[in-house]
Every structure is written in structure tokens, then in C-alpha cells.
Amino acid sequence: MEVDMLKKVPVREQDPKVRATNFDEVCLGYNQEEAMAEATRCLNCKKPKCVEGCPVHINIPAFISGVKDGDFRHAYDVISESSSLPAVCGRVCPQETQCEERCIRGIKGEAVSIGKLERFTADWAKENGIRPTPAKEKNGHKVAIIGAGPSGLTCAGDLAKLGYDVTIFEALHKAGGVLAYGIPEFRLPKDKVVEKEVENVKSLGVKIDTDVVIGKSVTVDELLGDEGFEAVFIGSGAGLPRFMNIPGETALGVFSANEYLTRNNLMKAYRDDYYTPIHRGKKVVVVGGGNVAMDAARTALRLGAEVHIVYRRSEEELPARREEVHHAKEEGIIFDLLTNPVEIIADEKTGWVKSIRCIRMELGEPDASGRRRPVEIPGSEFNMDCDTVIMSLGTSPNPLISSTTVGLDVNKRKCIIASEENGQTTKAGVFAGGDAVTGAATVILAMGAGKAAAKGIDEFIKSKSAK
Amino acid sequence: MYKILSADNLAANIYRMVVEAPMVAKHCQPGQFIIAKVDEVGERIPLTICDYDRENGTITIVFQPIGNSTRRMAELTTGDSFEDFVGPLGRPSDLIDTPIDELKKRHIVFIAGGVGTAPVYPQVKWLHEHGVTADVIIGAKNKDLVILEDEFKSVCNLYITTDDGSYQRKGMVTVCLQDLIEKEGKHYDWCVAIGPMIMMKFVCKLTKEYGIHTVVSMNPIMVDGTGMCGACRVMVGGEVKFACVDGPEFDGHLIDFDQAMQRNRMYQTEEGRAILKAQEGDTHHGGCGMCGGDK
Ligand SMILES: Cc1cc2nc3c(=O)[nH]c(=O)nc-3n(C[C@H](O)[C@H](O)[C@H](O)COP(=O)(O)OP(=O)(O)OC[C@H]3O[C@@H](n4cnc5c(N)ncnc54)[C@H](O)[C@@H]3O)c2cc1C
Ligand SMILES: Cc1cc2nc3c(=O)[nH]c(=O)nc-3n(C[C@H](O)[C@H](O)[C@H](O)COP(=O)(O)OP(=O)(O)OC[C@H]3O[C@@H](n4cnc5c(N)ncnc54)[C@H](O)[C@@H]3O)c2cc1C
Ligand code: SF4
Ligand code: SF4
Ligand code: FES
Numbered sequence: 011m012e013v014d015m016l017k018k019v020p021v022r023e024q025d026p027k028v029r030a031t032n033f034d035e036v037c038l039g040y041n042q043e044e045a046m047a048e049a050t051r052c053l054n055c056k057k058p059k060c061v062e063g064c065p066v067h068i069n070i071p072a073f074i075s076g077v078k079d080g081d082f083r084h085a086y087d088v089i090s091e092s093s094s095l096p097a098v099c100g101r102v103c104p105q106e107t108q109c110e111e112r113c114i115r116g117i118k119g120e121a122v123s124i125g126k127l128e129r130f131t132a133d134w135a136k137e138n139g140i141r142p143t144p145a146k147e148k149n150g151h152k153v154a155i156i157g158a159g160p161s162g163l164t165c166a167g168d169l170a171k172l173g174y175d176v177t178i179f180e181a182l183h184k185a186g187g188v189l190a191y192g193i194p195e196f197r198l199p200k201d202k203v204v205e206k207e208v209e210n211v212k213s214l215g216v217k218i219d220t221d222v223v224i225g226k227s228v229t230v231d232e233l234l235g236d237e238g239f240e241a242v243f244i245g246s247g248a249g250l251p252r253f254m255n256i257p258g259e260t261a262l263g264v265f266s267a268n269e270y271l272t273r274n275n276l277m278k279a280y281r282d283d284y285y286t287p288i289h290r291g292k293k294v295v296v297v298g299g300g301n302v303a304m305d306a307a308r309t310a311l312r313l314g315a316e317v318h319i320v321y322r323r324s325e326e327e328l329p330a331r332r333e334e335v336h337h338a339k340e341e342g343i344i345f346d347l348l349t350n351p352v353e354i355i356a357d358e359k360t361g362w363v364k365s366i367r368c369i370r371m372e373l374g375e376p377d378a379s380g381r382r383r384p385v386e387i388p389g390s391e392f393n394m395d396c397d398t399v400i401m402s403l404g405t406s407p408n409p410l411i412s413s414t415t416v417g418l419d420v421n422k423r424k425c426i427i428a429s430e431e432n433g434q435t436t437k438a439g440v441f442a443g444g445d446a447v448t449g450a451a452t453v454i455l456a457m458g459a460g461k462a463a464a465k466g467i468d469e470f471i472k473s474k475s476a477k
Numbered sequence: 478m479y480k481i482l483s484a485d486n487l488a489a490n491i492y493r494m495v496v497e498a499p500m501v502a503k504h505c506q507p508g509q510f511i512i513a514k515v516d517e518v519g520e521r522i523p524l525t526i527c528d529y530d531r532e533n534g535t536i537t538i539v540f541q542p543i544g545n546s547t548r549r550m551a552e553l554t555t556g557d558s559f560e561d562f563v564g565p566l567g568r569p570s571d572l573i574d575t576p577i578d579e580l581k582k583r584h585i586v587f588i589a590g591g592v593g594t595a596p597v598y599p600q601v602k603w604l605h606e607h608g609v610t611a612d613v614i615i616g617a618k619n620k621d622l623v624i625l626e627d628e629f630k631s632v633c634n635l636y637i638t639t640d641d642g643s644y645q646r647k648g649m650v651t652v653c654l655q656d657l658i659e660k661e662g663k664h665y666d667w668c669v670a671i672g673p674m675i676m677m678k679f680v681c682k683l684t685k686e687y688g689i690h691t692v693v694s695m696n697p698i699m700v701d702g703t704g705m706c707g708a709c710r711v712m713v714g715g716e717v718k719f720a721c722v723d724g725p726e727f728d729g730h731l732i733d734f735d736q737a738m739q740r741n742r743m744y745q746t747e748e749g750r751a752i753l754k755a756q757e758g759d760t761h762h763g764g765c766g767m768c769g770g771d772k
Pocket of ligand 5: 706707708
């Protein structure tokens with residue numbers, strides 16, 4: 011296979027016209043030949059910058075050279091030293107701001123396709139039935155994990171490998187966290203990838219108790235008390251949706267992205283064999299510019315709507331992964347940038363949304379985040395007709411656990427205070443990590459926090475039993 | 478899996494099930510609810526906890542089939558299981574946190590309409606167990622739809638009213654409340670109303686005139702029940718609240734009922750709409766007497 015050293019080996023994707031009408035995965039990934047060809051582009055740097063860019067410091071040159079040699083098993087083992095969810099991260103990591111941003115190849119041409127190679131390796135391992143090895147013997151110590159998202163699953167898996175008796179408590183009826191309810195099938199297949207990751211964790215002996223809401227069904231203090239757990243890890247995410255607090259937001263047809271995506275992903279509203287209802291709009295406005303907004307928009311498109319993304323800054327500031335923005339555009343999503351809603355107008359008789367009133371924005375001085383602050387252009391208001399509005403303005407941690415746990419402190423953003431190094435919170439025996447601690451972030455960071463906390467918990471229990 | 482230990486009918490179209498759910502039964506309080514899901518393809522259906530048995534680890538639910546999902550639930554019978562049954566969700570009734578002395582000083586009236594009668598029961602029973610006797614008005618379309626009469630009788634002063642007068646008093650619950658206050662010398666300073674939205678709306682209108690503090694239990698559309706989706710938002714005193722975590726009970730005088738009723742129609746199937754129309758129509762006949770029809 012011919013390889014242009016300045017360019018990534020192109021990855022096969024579903025045709026935009028076709029995929030806009032189905033929920034199958036957009037990116038088809040590399041096959042062996044393509045992966046091995048792409049792997050030849052890696053320079054196997056002595057001081058690999060890419061590794062610094064990866065939050066969990068995967069030994070990237072080592073795994074890529076495994077791919078290059080066709081020793082996929084070795085590649086997989088290298089990745090597994092640092093990551094337990096490569097099939098997920100290879101698909102959803104914002105590589106362009108992490109590993110690939112630092113890749114030396116990127117200076118002159120395109121960075122090595124690290125993410126796609128990681129995905130290839132992980133998928134190869136799945137197809138070949140490679141599973142993590144369970145602990146030889148149990149150590150008899152019980153640990154409870156709250157939340158079956160990436161942070162909880164990783165923490166549970168690592169502890170189980172060390173011999174702990176681990177139970178995950180999950181509020182929803184399915185494990186996976188955002189991977190199950192938030193990120194759509196067309197980006198992250200549920201049966202093929204997410205379920206498999208959950209099964210892997212279970213195969214290590216981890217029990218997953220779904221339908222248990224900690225703080226309601228049972229409290230953290232009870233877990234540490236009567237229920238007999240020696241430590242608790244809180245990986246409850248940042249699931250509380252924000253609204254804009256503009257007039258008309260309770261009109262019919264206004265949804266949070268969480269509701270819209272949960273109905274479609276977790277509850278499979280797009281499939282005829284499920285009973286979940288979802289509103290299939292004709293003209294949908296999605297407010298926001300992050301991954302969540304792209305996912306909501308592309309979901310609405312697949313359900314048959316014309317979709318507009320309304321975002322108050324310019325294209326450069328869109329916080330979504332670049333690949334998602336690119337895919338969204340290819341599929342026909344219309345971007346209304348430098349635009350901000352001021353009011354939602356409902357039909358007086360039916361209560362349904364009929365239009366959204368927006369104002370044009372321009373970029374002013376940089377704000378605290380370093381991005382140029384959008385300012386309203388006076389008198390530029392206009393109405394946009396629509397029958398559905400999806401609010402995708404970010405989320406914050408749910409106070410359900412912090413408000414029912416004695417001695418667990420949160421900061422002013424309601425995030426649980428925990429050490430980055432080992433997850434230790436302000437309460438003895440209680441550890442936390444992922445979005446619950448950082449606020450909405452990324453899968454890889456949540457996974458890394460779960461790993462760090464597993465180490466912290468192991469040390470905590472060992473030092474306690476040594477006494 | 479959550480096993481159904483018994484299933485029976487309280488009236489032709491009102492189902493009662495006792496479900497094995499030890500963790501819920503251990504922690505629940507009156508006023509809270511659960512979310513049940515029949516199987517993989519089913520919806521998550523919120524239902525109020527109508528009774529609980531901590532020792533045996535069971536929860537009692539009472540429901541009326543409205544659309545597909547509740548109808549599929551009604552097809553289950555003793556020995557079958559729910560795939561999912563999560564709870565307790567929502568905040569317990571305010572009464573639970575009020576000091577008993579305080580409660581004993583209060584003159585409390587409960588107003589229950591239709592299937593809403595069932596969730597009133599645990600609250601009244603709880604009060605009775607704590608030495609507080611409340612008045613309860615049950616409103617139903619006709620004699621056959623009066624439910625849980627015997628259970629209530631032993632724990633409160635019970636007044637039953639039917640739309641068509643086929644049993645005990647005749648007329649709407651609001652008429653009954655008016656009669657009790659104006660003709661029978663009753664005095665109330667606390668009211669809890671649970672039933673169809675339209676009934677709660679008109680009860681609130683009346684109690685506002687009398688200056689009686691009124692608590693209602695809202696049943697908006699829900700998905701997760703933990704504050705994650707915002708489907709359940711209701712306007713309370715001009716502020717957006719999530720009923721699943723901030724409620725489901727709210728100060729009835731602060732609720733925008735018209736909007737809440739509108740929102741509940743969002744996903745209604747034609748057939749569900751027909752049933753609710755009949756139901757709200759009923760309560761309308763048996764509820765208020767001042768609204769001039771369900772819009
Ligand atoms: C639509 C969407 C798209 C995204 N796209 C990307 C992307 O492309 N790339 C990327 O890196 N990141 C993305 N993210 C962010 C990423 O998914 C999160 O940062 C990550 O999932 C956080 O993991 P977590 O384990 O901390 O929490 P979560 O994944 O949120 O999992 C928390 C779990 O805890 C459960 N829980 C909460 N409260 C309780 C309780 N009281 N009791 C029991 N269980 C509870 C929840 O139900 C949930 O299952 C996206 C997020 C969303 C919403
Ligand atoms: C906190 C709470 C407690 C409740 N307690 C009870 C109870 O004890 N007994 C009882 O019979 N009913 C109760 N309900 C109402 C019950 O959940 C609905 O009747 C049921 O969801 C209707 O579903 P369906 O699919 O059969 O009807 P459809 O009309 O087919 O419903 C279509 C969609 O709309 C939603 N929906 C329709 N009506 C309602 C409604 N009133 N509330 C919430 N969602 C609705 C459904 O979930 C579904 O997604 C309660 C609701 C809430 C929120
Ligand atoms: S985990 Fe993410 S950041 Fe790290 S190498 Fe893989 S794709 Fe890059
Ligand atoms: S920086 Fe790029 S070229 Fe160098 S080791 Fe990393 S992936 Fe390979
Ligand atoms: S039901 Fe989802 S937030 Fe209340």
C-alpha cells in the first residue's frame with residue numbers, strides 16, 4: 011500500500027448521504043493493511059511528544075510499532091498498561107488537542123492517526139476474544155463504586171484485578187454512564203463496544219447493581235456502615251443539565267440534550283421495537299457548540315429533521331471534537347454561528363414551540379478562558395422558525411450524593427473535592443473522580459481518575475489493615 | 478428482576494401490585510415514587526409508592542392503564558417480574574419532617590381523586606400511626622370506582638363523593654370540601670390534594686379563597702427520575718423546578734397548572750389522550766364545577 015508520509019492513511023467512512031438516515035457507525039476504522047500502513051508513518055521518536063499529550067501517557071510509539079510489525083497482541087498489551095477503555099477512547103478522545111496535537115509528524119504534514127490505530131488495536135483484541143485476566147485470589151475486602159461510567163468501570167476493574175470484592179451501584183437500568191445514555195450509536199456502538207467493555211469488567215468478578223440511586227435507595231454512610239464496604243468510590247458524573255433561563259423554555263418541544271439523547275440512545279427511541287416516544291421535529295434548533303450539541307444535532311438529523319446549530323461564538327471556538335464538526339457539516343447540519351437565543355416563542359393555543367428569537371453576536375476582548383468574549387450586537391434580533399429546541403449548554407454534578415453524605419465537601423461549582431493523585435475526598439474512606447470532581451470533561455480523564463483512585467483505595471485499605 | 482407477589486384489581490380499570498423490592502422498601506417514605514420498567518423495550522414509568530412493608534421488603538403500586546406502557550404493565554400478573562424497579566425517588570412528603578406536636582395542632586384535609594386515591598393512603602396511614610387523624614375526601618366517578626374504602630376507614634375520617642351520586646355524597650370533591658367547611662362546621666388549615674391535574678387545579682383555586690395551605694403531587698413526564706434529563710420541569714412560583722428531585726410535592730398555589738397539563742400531552746398517544754380526556758372530564762364533572770370544560 012502506497013503511503014504519503016505527509017498525510018494520514020484515509021479512514022473509510024459511511025457516505026454522508028447514506029449515514030444521515032441511519033444510526034450505524036460513521037467511521038468504519040482501519041483494516042489490518044491500512045493500520046499497518048499508517049503505523050509506518052510513526053517515527054518512533056526518542057522523546058515522543060505524543061505521549062505527553064495523552065492524559066494517561068500510553069506508550070504510543072511502542073504500541074504503534076507493534077501494529078507496524080503486525081504484532082497486534084503486543085500493541086494491545088502496551089495500551090492496556092495505561093488504558094482500560096481503548097476501544098472507547100480511540101473513538102471519542104479529542105485527539106487533535108491531545109496526543110495527535112503534539113505528534114512531530116504534525117509540524118509539516120498531518121499527525122499520525124494515533125486514535126484510529128488505538129481503535130484498530132482494541133477492536134482487533136475484541137474480535138480475538140482477548141479479555142483482561144481476573145485476580146488469582148480474592149483478598150476479601152469489599153469496595154463500593156457509585157456510577158457505571160468510564161471512571162467507575164475503570165476503578166472497579168483495577169480493584170477487581172487486585173483481588174477486591176467490588177460492587178458497582180448504578181442509578182440507571184444499564185451500565186456505561188454517558189457512553190450508554192449520551193454518546194450516540196453512530197459514534198460509539200453500544201453492543202459492539204460499550205456492552206463489551208461492561209462485560210469485561212464483569213468477567214473480572216465485579217458485580218453491577220443497576221436501579222440503585224445512591225442518596226435515595228441507600229446512602230454513602232450506610233454503604234460504609236451496615237452494608238460493610240471498606241471504601242467507596244464516587245464516579246457519579248456531571249449529569250445535571252443547564253438551561254438558559256430565557257422566557258419560553260418550558261414550552262412543549264424544548265428539551266435538554268440529555269433528555270433527547272437518553273430517549274434515543276439508552277431507550278432506543280429510533281428503533282421500532284422499543285416503546286420509547288421521541289419528538290421527531292421538522293426543524294430543530296440545537297443551542298450550544300460542544301460534543302453534546304453535535305450529538306443531539308446529528309441525532310435529530312437522523313430522525314428526519316432539518317437541523318440548525320446556534321452557537322454564540324465563532325467556528326474557531328466550537329468546543330466539540332474537530333471530527334464531529336466536520337462530520338456534522340458533511341451530513342448537512344447548518345451552523346448559525348455568533349448567534350444567541352433570547353426567547354423561545356410558543357404557539358398560544360397548543361403550547362408548542364413555533365420560533366426562537368435570537369440576537370447576533372460579535373467577538374470582543376478575551377475572557378478568563380482566553381477565548382474572545384461574545385458580545386451582543388444591539389438591535390440585531392431576529393426570529394427563526396422551528397418546532398423543536400434542544401438545549402445543550404453543559405451540565406454540572408448532581409447534588410444527590412454530596413447533599414446526603416456527611417462530611418463530603420464540594421466546591422462552589424458543586425464538584426466533589428478530591429485529590430487528583432489518589433481520589434481521596436474530605437471524608438475518610440470515600441474517593442471520587444471523573445466528571446463528579448472535574449465537572450463535564452472527557453472519557454479519558456474520567457478513566458484516568460478511576461485508575462488513580464483504585465490505587466488510592468488499595469493503599470488506603472492496605473494501610474488500614476496493616477494497623 | 479423484581480417479582481410481583483400479588484396482583485389484583487381495585488376497580489375495573491385500576492390495578493394494584495405488590496412488588497418485591499427490599500432496598501426501596503427499606504428506605505422509602507410517604508410521598509415518594511418509583512420508576513418501573515417491564516422489560517428491555519419498555520418505557521420507564523413513574524408511579525407513586527402506595528404502601529410499603531419494610532419487613533417483607535415489598536412496595537405496593539396502584540395504576541391505571543393509559544397508553545401502551547401502562548397497558549403492558551397491566552398484563553403482568555402474580556409471579557411475573559419487572560425488569561427494573563428503582564427508588565425511592567423524589568422527596569418525602571413535608572408532613573414526615575414536621576414535628577408531631579405541630580401536626581397534631583393542624584387541621585388537615587386530604588383530597589383524593591380517582592387513581593390518586595392510592596398515593597394518599599400511605600400519608601394518611603403514617604399520620605394515623607403517629608396519632609394524627611386527618612379528614613379525607615375521596616372523589617370518584619361512580620360507586621364502582623371508589624377504591625381502598627376499607628383501608629381508609631380505619632385510619633381517618635372518610636368522606637366519599639361520587640359524580641353521579643351512586644354512592645354516599647353526590648358531586649365534585651370541591652363541592653364536598655365547600656359543604657364540609659360551610660355547612661358542617663369544619664375548619665382546615667392544611668390540604669393535600671392528589672389526583673388528576675385538573676382536579677388539583679380547581680382544588681387549589683378553592684383553597685386559595687379559603688386561605689388553606691395546599692400541597693399537590695405533580696406527575697409530569699419523566700425519564701430518569703434523578704435530575705438528569707429535565708423532562709419533568711414544572712413552573713413553581715415563576716421558577717423552574719425538576720419534579721423528580723425538588724418534588725413531586727409542591728405548594729399548589731404556586732403551580733402553573735395550565736402549563737403543566739399542556740406539557741403532559743407532549744407524547745400522548747391518541748388513545749391515551751382519549752382515556753385522559755375521559756378521566757379529566759370525569760373529574761371535571763366530579764371536580765370543580767367552575768371550569769367550563771377541559772380545553
Ligand atoms: C453527549 C455527550 C457526548 C460526549 N462526547 C465526548 C467525546 O466525544 N469525547 C470525550 O472524551 N468525552 C465526551 N463526553 C464527556 C464524557 O462522556 C464524560 O466526561 C465521561 O463520561 C465522564 O465519565 P464519568 O465516569 O465521570 O461519569 P458518567 O459517564 O457521567 O457516568 C456516571 C454514572 O453514574 C451514575 N450515577 C449518577 N448519580 C448516581 C447515584 N446517585 N447513584 C448511582 N449512580 C449514579 C449515572 O447514571 C452514570 O451512569 C461526552 C458527554 C456527553 C454527555
Ligand atoms: C411522580 C409520578 C407519580 C405517578 N404516580 C402514578 C400512580 O401512582 N398511578 C398511576 O396510575 N399513574 C401515576 N403516574 C402517571 C403515570 O406515570 C402515567 O400514567 C404513565 O406514564 C402513562 O404512560 P403510558 O405510556 O401508558 O401512556 P401514554 O399516554 O401512551 O404515554 C406516552 C408518554 O407520555 C408519558 N406520560 C403520559 N402521561 C403521563 C403522566 N400523567 N405522567 C407522566 N408521564 C406521562 C409516558 O411516560 C409516555 O412517555 C405518576 C406519574 C408521576 C410523574
Ligand atoms: S487515550 Fe486518547 S489521548 Fe491517549 S493516545 Fe489514545 S486517543 Fe490519544
Ligand atoms: S510524536 Fe508522532 S511520530 Fe513521534 S512517536 Fe509519537 S506518534 Fe510517532
Ligand atoms: S425525570 Fe429527568 S430530571 Fe426529572
